Amino acid sequence: MKFSRDRSETRFAYALLAPSLILIALLIGYPMVYNVVISFQHVPLNPRMSSTFIGLKNYLSVLKDLTFYQSVLVTFAFTALVTFFSTIVGLAMAIYLNRDFFGKRVVNGIVILSYVVPSVCLIFAWRYMFNNIYGIINYAVVDVLHLTGKAPLWFDNPTSAFLLAAFFSIWRFFPYAYMAFVAALQSIDQSLYEAADIDGATFWDRFQAITLPALKPTLVTVVSLRMIWAFYIYTEVYLLTKQVDVIGVYLYDMAFATHDFGKAACISILLFFVIFACIIFVRKKVLRYNEEEA
C-alpha cells in the first residue's frame, strides 16, 4: 500500500517538474551534445551549406593558437583578482556595518545598487568617469593630485584596461558576498562575543575565534561561486573595453565576429571541462562541508 502511494507521489512530483526538466533538456542538455558535434565540424558561413566533419582540426588549431593561451592566462588573473577582492570587500563591509547605527536600512539598500542595476548603465558612468579628456578620474589623478604627468588612457592600454575591468567587476559583484555574509553574521550567537569581551579579547581575537569559523561555510560557497562566474564572465568586460580578451569574450568573438562556429564550439568544450571540474569540486567539497556544518 505504501509502495503504490510512493509511486503516485513520484509521478505527481515529476508532473510538476516536467516543464522545467523538459526546458533544461532541450536548452541545456541537447545543446551540450550538439556543441560536441559542432566542435568536430567546419561550419560554413552560409547557413544553407552543410557542415563537414573535420575531426580534431578545430582542437588542434585552437591549442596551437597563442592567443588562446593568452586569454586563458588573462582569465585566470582576472578571476583571482575579482574573486579575492569582491569577497574581502564584501566581508569587511558586512563586519563593519554589523551593528546598530543611524541610517542602517538606507545604507543596506544602497549597497546592493551596483549589483542590481543593468551593467550597461553602470558602464556608461564608468566610461565617462575614466574618459581620457574630460573624465573626472584623470582630472583628479593628473591635475589635482599630480600623481602622473600624463593622463593615462584607461581603455586603450591593455594593462590599465585589465585593471579597470577587474576593479569594475569587484565593485559590481561584491554586494553578492556582502549579502551572504550579512545573513551569516546574523546567525552567530551574540553571547559568544559577550564572553570574549569578558575575557578581554581584541577585535582580531574575536574575528579568528568566533567570526571566521562561523562564516567559513558561507565563505567557501561565495568564493567558489564567484570563481566559476568570474571565469566565464562576458558582459561586463566586453561592454567596458575591447582590450581585455578574457575567455568569454574570446569565445564570443570567435563565434560572432570571426564567424568560426566550429572553433568557438571547440573553445566552449575546453572551457566546459574547466568549469565542470570546478562544479564537481564545489559539489564535493563545499556542499558536503556545508551539510556537515549545518
Add this chain to the structure above:
Amino acid sequence: MRKRHNRPGFYIGVILILIFLLFPFVIMLSVAVKSTKETIGFPPTVIPRTFTLEHFAAIFNAQIFPFLTYFKNSIYIAVTVSCLAVFFGILGGYALAKVHFTGKRIVSDLFYFVYMFSGILLIVPLFKLLSSIGLSNSREAVIICMIVQTVPTAIYMTRSYFETIPKELEEAGRVDGLSRMGIIFRIVVPLSTSGLVSVFVYAFMIAWNDVLFSSIFINSAEKMPLTIGLNALFDTPDYIWGRMMAASLVTSLPIVIMYMFSQRLIRSGSTEGGVKG
C-alpha cells in the same frame, strides 16, 4: 547586533563607504541634468553649474531617441520571463518542498548544476538551434533562453518559501475537498505572496539586465531591449552623454523600485503564513 556606542570615526567610515558605492551614480545623475557643453567641459564638475531637463525630454521623444521602443521590448521580455519563471517555480518548488519522491537528490543536483552553468558555453549550439526553427532576430528566443537561466533559482527560492508553510493548512484543504493542484494554488501560493514577488523580481532583474542572449538573437533596432539598444547607441559617433545618462537612470529605475518594494514586502511579510513560523 552588538550594542556599542558608535564613535564619530564609525560614521566617517560609513560616509567613505557611501562615496565608494554611490560615486558613479552621482556622476550619472549629474551628467543627466547638466548641459551638453558642461558634460564635455574641463575641468569636470560633480555638482552641475547648469541645470536642464532637456535630456530627459529627449529620450522620451520618439523622433530623436528610440528609448520607448527599447523600453517596451525590455518590459515584454522581462515580464514574460518572470511570469513563467514564477509559474515553473511554483510547480517545481512545491515538488521539492512538499512531495517525497525518488530521484529528488538528482533533480536538485541538476538544478544546482544549471544554476552554476552559464549561457556563454552554449551560445553556438543555441544560436544554430533556435535560428534553425525560425527564431533568429526574435525576442522569443531571448525569452526562452532567459527562462532556462532563471528557473533553477526560482525553484530553489520557492522551495524555501513553501517549506515554511505548515502541513496542517494543506491537510485542512484536503479535508475541504481540494485537489492537489487546488491546494497548491488556493492555499500554498496565496500564503507565499511576498516570497513569490521576490522570485518575480529576481527573474525580472536577470532578464532586464541581459546582454548576452539579446545581442546574439536580436539584430533589428525595433526589437532590441534597452541594454543592447543603448549600447548600440553608445558606439555611434554622435552620442550625447546627457541622453545616455538620462536613459541609464530611467533604465535602472524599474529594477531599483521593484527591489526596494520586494525587500519591504519580505520584511513585513516575514510573519505571514497563517500559523506560527
